[in-house]
Amino acid sequence: MxxxxxxxxxxxxxxxxxxxxxxxxxxxxxxxxxxxxxxxxxxxxxxxxxxxxxxxxxxxxxxxxxxxxFHPDISHFQHLYECRVELEPAAAYYAAQRITKEQIRMLRQHLPSKHEICRQYELKKIHDMNVKFHEGIVEASGNPFLIKTICHLRGINSMYRMAILKRNDLRVELAIEEHFNIFEAIASGCADDARRYMREHIESDYKFYVHLYSERK
Amino acid sequence: MxxxxxxxxxxxxxxxxxxxxxxxxxxxxxxxxxxxxxxxxxxxxxxxxxxxxxxxxxxxxxxxxxxxxFHPDISHFQHLYECRVELEPAAAYYAAQRITKEQIRMLRQHLPSKHEICRQYELKKIHDMNVKFHEGIVEASGNPFLIKTICHLRGINSMYRMAILKRNDLRVELAIEEHFNIFEAIASGCADDARRYMREHIESDYKFYVHLYSERK
DNA sequence: TTTTCGTCGACTGTATACAATCATCATTAA
DNA sequence: TTAATGATGATTGTATACAGTCGACGAAAA
CATH class of the missing domain: 1.10.10.10 (Winged helix-like DNA-binding domain superfamily/Winged helix DNA-binding domain)
Incomplete structure (x- = not known):
């Protein structure tokens, strides 16, 4: 069997x-x-x-x-981000307060080392690490509703990326420094900073995709 | 048939x-x-x-x-509010920017008149108006994801109220003035005020229920 | 006495058959 | 020619039968 x-x-x-x-x-x-x-x-x-x-x-x-x-269009893409930009920073905020030492250790592993960056590591690989990094933060928030909702939105999000952009443009290098800042804030328990950095991160992510979209119309 | x-x-x-x-x-x-x-x-x-x-x-x-x-407990109740306190103010924020004249008119109808308040209107009735008021705002945000998610959370929320409180304690009078402030902000397009008032409103709602819960343990 | 094995019962997963509904299209009556 | 009507096919809703799996209980062996 x-x-x-x-x-x-x-x-x-x-x-x-x-x-x-x-x-x-x-x-x-x-x-x-x-x-x-x-x-x-x-x-x-x-x-x-x-x-x-x-x-x-x-x-x-x-x-x-x-x-x-489902037939995605760019206006829905905006709506999606209007949700994410509220929820992901909140997740970071609570993660900073509730994350365990073990989770910090795990999270750090999803940050690319300078070594990896210099080496022009495969973009795809770094992108996967980024996804895991976000997931780790949401998980660390310890809030099942946040986890479930964000996870749900992320699924739709990736569908939009596929459908709207039709290619794998990965906003990788840009995100690395932002991720470092977010990580530092969470690991050191600075909840407000974590929230702010995450919000800026999501916003710039959104702008990136909108720009990409308008460019190739 | x-x-x-x-x-x-x-x-x-x-x-x-x-x-x-x-x-x-x-x-x-x-x-x-x-x-x-x-x-x-x-x-x-x-x-x-x-x-x-x-x-x-x-x-x-x-x-x-x-x-x-599902077996609700008070910690989940907190988690629920950690979501609502992000999403509902966001809904108010966008509603202030996107609400139509017609929707404003509808929304106003879900505010109790002074007349109704003085008359010691049935609490249940005012409570229903309050619910509709919130729904109206979320609807006016024009964001299907916000609408769907908040609606979903609200469903679970009412289950908690039933299960945890086991009686119909309605926080009615307290909410009225807060609702007025929120309405004014939305109707006049003050998005930031709308967001702030709504956030305070949700927070005080949460505190009310927690207090009620701890009181009757 | 304890452990192991097997049987039985209770459930869920999957397949399939049947019923009901709706859309389409042709046919007929005006 | 047009509108009404009826037949047909496509698709989902519902019922039911069967198979597989897990747990509990008890009997037999160590």
Whole structure:
């Protein structure tokens, strides 16, 4: 038996992937039975997987039942950031007050060393570290609602990046120094600084993507 | 035919109600088949209804599959407010910038008149107006993510109130003046004031409930 | 007495069949 | 020609049957 995970989860991962990389186009309708035939499972796990996608905001339900792949646009991108710019700084604020020594140690590992930077490390790798850094901070906030909500927004966010930018422009080098400042503030328990630095960080991240978008129109 | 809504939705409403008023106790496990037998529908709509409850945070899934009714405690209540105190002021901030004349008119209707206050209007009625007032502001923010997230938090919030306080203590009179200030700020487009007033409002709301809770322990 | 093993019962995961609804399109009547 | 009506197909909602898994309990062996 090679059945380590439920079909529901497998189908969910599959659809999520297909949507994220655009093989299922935004606006396209998801037909339970067609998917069922295509990947050869019954409708039950598919229905449930689709509910998960709905929860992620990756598909939207239309009146008549049935769902349609979410179609992102730049105005929504702004709305998304209006949320993130409130929640992530708050997470940093509480993280500065609640983070454990162990978590500090973990967090530090997600900062690239100067060595790595000088070496022109693979951008992709540094980008992954950055993501983990953010996740670590949110986790350290110790607030399950913050964690859940931000995680949710981040999922949609990456979808926007995929859909709007259509290429992997990573704002990597710019972010490194900002990350250092945030880390220092959190590690030393300066909650207000942590909040402020994080807010500036998110704001500049947003401006970067907007600029990129307007540039390539 | 008296079948206006799907069974899924009916079951969802039913379970939600049962959980909210405590007839299904916190910590209790929900067994699909038992519910199915009890209310005489098949397991399918029940499964789906349970997923909706899960989305609401009213039940939590345990490893082995199956769900358990969420068991609120005061620390989570604090976490909830740590989110609200960021998001609702942000909603007020954007509402001040984006609210339409029509929405201002609507919003004003959810402020009790002095006449109503003097008359010792039913507390419940004023409380309902207050809820609508908050909803109106969030709506006026024009940000679907803010709307969705805050709405979600509010649902959980009311569950906490039910479960923790076990009575309908409504912080009504205190809130009225705060609401007036917030309204004025939004209607006159003073976004920063709107944000600040709303933040103070949420904070004092939180303090009120904490005080009430500690008092009756 | 303790441990191990196996059976049974209770649940959930998955498949499948059936019912209901809605859209489309053609056909017919005005 | 146009509007109304009815048939057909596509798709989701709901019921139900079956399979797999885990835990509890008890019996047998050490």
């Amino acid at each position: 090679m059945k380590r995970e439920t079909l529901k989860k497998q189908v969910y991962e599959y659809l999520r992937e297909e949507i994220m990389n655009g093989r299922i186009a935004p606006g396209e309708r998801l037909i339970e039975e067609k998917i069922a035939k295509k990947i050869e499972v019954s409708r039950s796990p598919i229905r449930e997987a689709i509910r998960l996608l709905e929860k992620d905001g990756l598909v939207i339900v239309n009146k008549r039942g049935g769902v349609t792949v | 008296m079948k206006r809504e799907t069974l899924k939705k009916q079951v969802y409403e039913y379970l939600r109600e049962e959980i909210m008023n405590g007839r299904i106790a916190p910590g209790e496990r929900l067994i699909e088949e038992k519910i199915a037998k009890k209310i005489e529908v098949s397991r399918s709509p029940i499964r789906e209804a349970i997923r909706l409850l899960e989305k609401d945070g009213l039940v939590i899934v345990n490893k082995r599959g199956g769900v358990t009714v």
